[in-house]
Amino acid sequence: MKFLLVARRDLAAYLSSIQGYLIIALLVFLAGAAYNVFALGGGARYSADVLRDFFMGAGIATGFAAWLMSMRSLAEEKQTRTELVLLTSPIAAWEVVVGKWLAVMGMVSLFIVCTLHMPLMIFIHGKVSVAQVAVGYLGLWLYGGTVAAIGVFASSLVRSQVLAAVISGALVVFMVLLWLVAQIADGGFADIASYAAIWDKHFQPFQKGLLGVNHIFYYVSVTGLFLLLATRSHERRSWQ
Secondary structure, eight states, X not given: OHHHHHHHHHHHHHHTSHHHHHHHHHHHHHHHHHIIIIISOSXXXXXXXXXXXXXXXXXXXXXXXXXXXXXXXXXXXXXXXXXXXXXXXXXXXXXXXXXXXXXXXXXXXXXXXXXXXXXXTHHHHSXXXXXXXXXXXXXXXXXXHHHHHHHXXXXXXXXXXXXXXXXXXHHHHHHHTHHHHHHHOOHHHHXXXXXXXXXHHHHHHHHTXXXXXXXXXXXXXXXXXXXXXXXXXXXXXXXX
16 A cells, blocks of 8 residues: 555645646636636527536546646656655555556546536536536546546656656647547548547547446556556666
8 A cells, every 4th residue: 555655745745836726726717717608608508518518628627637737746756866765665666656646636636626616507507417417527537537647657758847748748639639530540440549539439428427337448448558657667767
């Protein structure tokens, strides 16, 4: 359970810094503005459509939260030269990586909680089920977890937080845009690109309140893959 010690240490660092709160406040503001303009604006609409549009905007904001929070995870250790402490401590590489990821997810979860008031407004004049809202928030958390894992992996590769942000951002954008590749490709490659796309096929069902085990499996497996890659990268540095 040593990964919990790493998670607690990093989460305490996030919570003691004003930067994390500023990022969350800015993203909540932007998500709220988008919610008012695109989801609530434009006259009378079905509650399900309003909820779907909310989760689309909240999903984009959640991705940004995970991206911005994760870029410092391992890269900062290299910049501040505290990486040697982790490499020589009796903590396995996977525990370091998982702990870092959990700390990022702690901040992502804090952001997600701060958006709860928005879909609850639908209950005042509209009608949606609690299950629809819960499924949508599960999708937010899974998507955020995958983006956070990509960010931790990118952070394990380089010393610079800015470069880690560029690499992880490029990877996320590439995986989002794979659905465009699926539109123009043929045969089996189109199916692979469609399945690998991080947003289109797998997140949209959560927006609509549809729970699918295959979509949960996708996010969990991709998250696990990038955490495994980050672990291998961290182990490689311990051998050098």
